[in-house]
Structure formats: structure tokens, C-alpha cells
Amino acid sequence: MTLPDFIIGGAPKCGTTSLHQVLDQHTDVWMAKNELYFYDADDPVAHADFLGEDGNDLAWRTPQDPALQEWYQSRFKDAPDGCLIGEDTTTYLMSDVAPFRISAANPNVKILFMLRDPVQRAFSQYWHLLRSGRTCVSFEKALSSEPSIISGSTYAPRLRQFQHALGKDQIHVVVFEEFRTNQQAVLDGVTTFLGAPNLPLAQVDTWHNRTMYPARAETLLLLNRIGRILVRYRYARHFGRDHGILSRVAHKAYRHWFRLVEKHVLTQPRPPSEMRDKTRTYLNRHLSDRNAGLSVLLGKDLSVHWPGFSQ
Template sequence: MNDASKPTATRLPDFIIGGAPKCGTTSLHFILGQHPDIGIPDNEINFFDADDPIVHPDFLFVEDGRLEWFDVEDPEGKSLDWYEARFAPFRDKPRIGEDTTTYLFSAAAPERIQAALPDVKMIFLLRDPVRRAYSQYWHLMRTARLACSFEKALTQHSSIVLGSTYAPHLRRYLDAFGPDQVKVQIFEDFRTDQQAFIDETTDYLDLPRMSLAEAKTWFNRSTYPQMPRLHRAANRIGRGLISGRYRNHMGGRTGLRHRVHHKLHHLWFHKVNPRLLRAERPPRMRADTAAYLAQHFSARNAGLSDLLGRDMSRVWDGFTG
């Protein structure tokens, strides 16, 4: 844990919200960001798994026949300098955090985080794995990274299934950090009692509790395609136009090609997408697909209830793991 009472040129995170995606991490980030003793960058950092082609395929790309990638383990230390710079504005805060929802299911991240931040406290949020997978699908649709049905996406985009595979990845973090540095919280508990959920989080971080009566708790409301088939057709065009939107996440890229990518990204998400996303709820998942996923995710998460010390079949419909 960083000692905020000692002056230092740099500060690194005391805690990390490490996933899973579409489990309420954005809301937790938004609420904790209002705590007077916490400093946390607005955006996800995506540092310790930036070179992982499974969780971040958009960060790697081929240019002039060469694979371009961000070297997390740069021997000259420039990549760590980039990471430290994300937290410079918060160096005087008692606690500094970061939020990267893909750390949970990156095979490379746990050991890297432990090596760089041995005392960091990890926070993971879990959600009904079937609902989580479906929510991620619609997120990928909204961001023009998919142009197919949910059923086809399950066979073509491994991150959707991987993101709902909790148990083996949690074990990896528990092995790396031990149970005192790994906090697992359940999204459905957040929905039931937000104040109790946040109290549990701030207690874990050894910080004073915050009243949600005085905080903003609603970060954003998702919208969905009003005509899914039309949206999929539009995404067949859009995904090509904005394919480079994440190439400059780590900065350093300039020039005409980067400016064109930025312009196309802005045009798509501020002009085209809003016209397609008019529904307040997504279409209902096919019952046979839901039944398949409940069975499969129970198998992939075998032993999760024992790991958490809680019968998750009482929380998630159809779950038996």
C-alpha cells in the first residue's frame, strides 16, 4: 500500500478494479471517483494486458507487414513511465485506483500486476454469466465490432465466453495475491442494496464510508438497436471504418492516418450510431441459447460457489457451479 504521507515523485495504484466487464465496474468506478480520498483516472488503463491478442485484439495490428504492439515489459522502462503518468494528478490522494475490466481473464496480467504492485488490493465484480455474456455482445454491437447474431458471435468471438469464465481466473489471482488482497463482489448485490455494497468496498480499502444519498450513482443508460438486422448490416460497414479506433490507446501515433481514423470514429459514433440505438432494452435471448449457456458456464465455473463461500445457484438462475 502506498504511504500518502511520504512525498514521492510518482504514485502507483493502491487498488485495481480488475473486471469482469459488464458487471457494474463502470458504476463502481464512477461512485468511488466521488470519494474525497480516492483518485482514479476516468478511463480504463489496460496496461498489464495491453499486448494480449485475445483480450485486446484491437490494440495489435499489422502495418507494412509488421506486427505493431505495446511492449508492457519494455526493458528501458518507457511503458512503466506511461503507466505512472496516468496517476500523476492523484499523487496526493490517500488512495489511488485504476479500472481495467479485462485483467480478470488475461492469463498474463496476474503475475505482472503482482510483480509491479505486490501490495495492491484487487476488486472483481461478477454477474450472472449468461446475462453478462449477452450484455457484452450488445456492447460489441453498439461499438461496431460485431456484425452477426449472438449465437454466431459465441462461435467466433472467444472473449464473450472467456469474460464469463470466472473460477479459474479468480484462482490465479488468489494464488498470486492471497485472499486478503482479492475482493469479489456480486453485481446482483449492488442492484439490491447499493449503499451496503459501497460500504463493503470502502471498508476493504480502509477508507471512511461515503453516503450515496450525496453521490451520483447512475452513470449511464445503455440503449439498443431498434432494428437489430439493420444494425448488423450497418456494422459491416462501420467496423471497417473504425477498425483503428484503439490503435492509439497508448499514445504516440500522429499523422494523417491517425487523424482519419479519429475523424471516422467521431462521425460513426456521433452521427450514425445514435440513429440506430433507440430501444431501451435488447431483444430477449433465445430460450435454447440461454439454456445452453447456463449449462456451459456452470461447467466452466465449476467450484465457484466453494471458492466464494456462497451458493451462487441461489443468485443466478440455472447456475450449478
Template sequence: MHDLSGDHGVRLPDFIIGGAPKCGTTSLHFILGQHPDIGLPDNEIAFFDADDPIVHPDFLFVEDGRLEWFDVRETAPQSLEWYASRFAPFRDAQAVGEDSTTYLFSAAAPERIHSLLPEVKMIFLLRDPVQRAYSQYWHLIRTARLACSFEEALTEHSSIILGSTYAPHLRRYLASFGRDQVKVQVFEDFTRDKQGSIDDVTDYLGVPRMTLSDAQTWFNRSTYPQKPRLHRMANRIGRRIVAGRYRNHMGKRSGLRQKIGNKLEYNWFHRVNPRLLTAVRPPPMRADTAAYLTQHLSARNAGLSDLLGRNLSRVWKGFEG
């Protein structure tokens, strides 16, 4: 990739929160975003893996019969300029970061990140892989990207299993950056002791510690469909409406069509969804599904406990990796 680090006035990230999704990364972003010496864009950037259809199926779409995608190769300097522009407001911050939770699982991301940002510090949060998969499913339901049961989703959407496969992807980052540039936290530790976890992160980033208040540690609590089957039926319509939101990534699409799509999407999320999402917890996972995932995801994460230097079976129920 073209090196922007020497360009006058360009500020690029000192750290990246690279995943995993549904493991507390939004809460970590929310807290670090309140630190006076840290600059963080509001939304996920999704730059280094935007052209990866495995981790970003929403970024590969058909427009007027033509396949469209995002090009982040070195032959697309305008994409690099777009990336750098995300951090322009934070030129004077002591530490600048970004949060893109799919970087962990992209085969291309580690090399691309290292090429542009060889000294960047990576941060990853990991969660009980079975619970993470279930949480991702309900996130996809809430955002109208699925209209099927959890069991059907497991057979049709490989990203749910991929998102709970940590060990091989962590090894890639450790090989690219070394242990001094890779910080891994466990979600269950983070939720139990946010202050200690944040102290660990700020020390790692080399910025002053921050004392957390209740307001700083509270973030949006997830809501769930009161009637899951009805919500899935509604999503058969909703997923066509919300698909357009991903087509304007990196300024890809604009004009009247995008404006109409944005209006429909806004109405879906602010008028339709609130009437459907009134439960505070999801229905329990089927026991046979949980048993299958525990066995399967333990195998896919073989060696993870050794990689992190702790016995994860004491934290994650049934885990044997």
C-alpha cells in the same frame, strides 16, 4: 517488471478494479471517482494485458502490411513511464486506483501486477455468466465491433465465453495475492444495494465511507438497436471506422492519419449510433442458446460457489457451479 515505486514523485495504484466486463465495473468506477479521497483516471488503462491478443484482439492489428502490437515487457520502460503518468494528477489522494476489466482473464496479468504492485488490492465484480455474455455481445454491437448474431458471435469470438469464465482466473489471483488482497462482489447484490456494496469497498480500501445520492448511483443506461439486423449491417462499415481508436493506446500512433480516424470515429458514435440505438432493452435471448450457455458456463465455473463461500444458484438462474 522495473520497479517504479521508489522513483521520486511517482504514485502507483493502491487498488485495481480488474473485471469482469459488463458486471457493474463502470458504475463502481463512476461512484468511486466522486469520492474526495480517491483518485481514478477517467478511462480503462489496459496496461498489464495490452499485449494479450486473446483478451485484447483490438490491440493486435495490421498497419501498412506489418503486424503491430503493444509491448509491456520489462524491456519497454517507456510503457511503464506511460503507465505511471496516468496517476500523476492524483499524487495527494489517499487511495489511487485503476479500472481495467480484462485483467481478470489475462494469464499474464496476475504475475505482472504482483511484480510491480505486490501490495495492491484487487476488486472483481461477477454477474450471472449467461446474462454477462449477452450483455457483452450487445456492447460489441453498440461499439461497432461485431456485425453478426449472438449465436454467430459465440462461434467466432472466444472472448465472450472467456469473459464469463470466472473460477479458474480468480484462483490465479488468490494464489498470487491471497484473500486479504482480493475483494469479490456479485453484480446482482451491487444493483440491489449500492450503498452497502460501496461501504464494503471503501472499508476495504481504508477510506471514509460516502453517503450515496441518486445522482451518484445513476449512470448511463444502456441503449440497444431498434432494428438489430439493420444495425449489424451498418456495423460492417462502422467496425472499420472505429478500429482506429485502439491503435493509439499508450500513444502508439499519432499524426494526420490518427486525426482523420478520430474524426470519423467521433462522427460514427455521435451522429450515426444515436439514430440506431433507440431501444431501452435488447430482444430476448433464444431459449436454446440460454440453455446451452447455462450448462456450459456452469461447468466452466465449477467450484465458484465454494470459492466465494455462497450458493450462487440462489442468485443466478440455473447456475450449478
């Protein structure tokens, strides 16, 4: 079986797309296209879109399914001989089941994580959900209605799970803020961890996934109330199976709807509003407590990079 040598496992909205694209330009590395969501396909927190209904029964995908295993291995079939093979699924860090499933299937795999100020990451994920049509409420309401916002910024306990499942030597953590300010040194640490030659950044494009925002959040909130019926079909064809004509048509309709929103509504390089002070105060305290001991776990004082973080 062809399985990846390493996985970029999260967290969402922490610069993993840029790291993916940089590594994909390395002559000794081959990256699978897009995020695969294999080891956490049935996780309702990370992937509510992947749970469906078959009549009155629940329908889901599981990595124990031979057909899904075959699909996963096919994602790596184009990798050249001798290259380090990587995949990128940023939701693995959010999943309580992914670390042990990965360990059981691929015990020698190396895992890369990128972590960002958890408060800023949560706010960025809210805008991602809003941009993709998956929420139609304010950030404050989304904190309770969208579990992935808080779960995606809960790093410490999930890192401990991965270390327990795979061992500390197979885990490498990049701090997003360090990646932005000292890219070459951080990338050298990544390539050394992977066992690949260092990659001079002067030879590659280093920043990707530039996010655009609406001029007015209210406009997108209103559009999402209208278009949210299509959002459930966003991943309808992700695992390559035929979901019937309704799903195929709805998936195409969602893609068309999203392209229209992207072209006509997402026109600004910055969010139209900042986080409210009281919300930031709450998240600083709550996410510091959720990540208790993280500075010790990583061996660095994260408050240097994350204002308001106290663990």
C-alpha cells in the same frame, strides 16, 4: 513511481463503471480516467484491436516497454497527496498474463472484481460489441467468432490465478446482483476493504453507463458490415503515440461514425430481442462448468442470484 493502490479488474458489463463513478465521488479516493489496459495490452483475446502490423511485422505494446510504463504512471500524476489511487480495467480478469504482471510490478495492490450472472453478462457483452461496431453477426454466431464473450464470463479459474499471484486478502469480489439490491452494504464492504471511510450513498450519484440499444438489430448489423473497416482504429490513439496520418484520420472517422450511430440508431432502453431458449440452455450448462467451484470460492450460493447456475 506512482502506482495505483487498487484496481477494479473486471469483469466487463458487470457494473464496474458505476462502482468507478461512485468511488470517484469519495473524498479520499482518486480514480484514473477511462480504462488503461496496461497489464494486458498485448493479450489478443482481450485486445485484438491493440495488435497491428508494421509492414509485414507484428506490432504490439508490452508493459515491459519503458515508454509504456512512463505513459501508465502519467495517468496518476494528477492524484492529490494522501488519496487512495485507483484504476479501472475490466479486461484484467479475462487475461491469463495480467495477475502475475500486476503482482510483479505492484505486489501490495488491492483488486476489486464485480461478477454478474455469466449468461446475462455474455449477452450484454454481445450487445456492447454490436453497439461499438465490432461484430456484425448474430449472438449465436458471435459465441464462436468473438472469444471474449465466453472468456469474459469465465470467472473461477481467473480468480484462482489472482489469488495465487496476490493472495486472497488482496482480492475482494462484488456480486452485481447484490450491488443492485443492497448498494449501501456492498459499498461499505468495498470501502472497508480499501481502508477508506464509508460513503453514504445519499451523497452520491449511484448509477452510470445506462446502455441504449437499436430498435431493430438488423439495422445495426447492416451498418456494422459497412463501418467495420473503421473499428480497428477505435483504440489507435489509446496509448498516446503517433500512428501516422492514416490512423489519426481513421480514428476520427470512427468516432464520428459511432456518434452518428449513437444518436440515430441507439434509441431504445432495452434490447430489441431476448436470448433464445436453446442458447440460454447451452450457456447455463457450459458457463456453469467453466465456473465450477465458484460458489465455494466466494463462500456464497450464487444460484440464489443466477438462475440456471449450478456450481
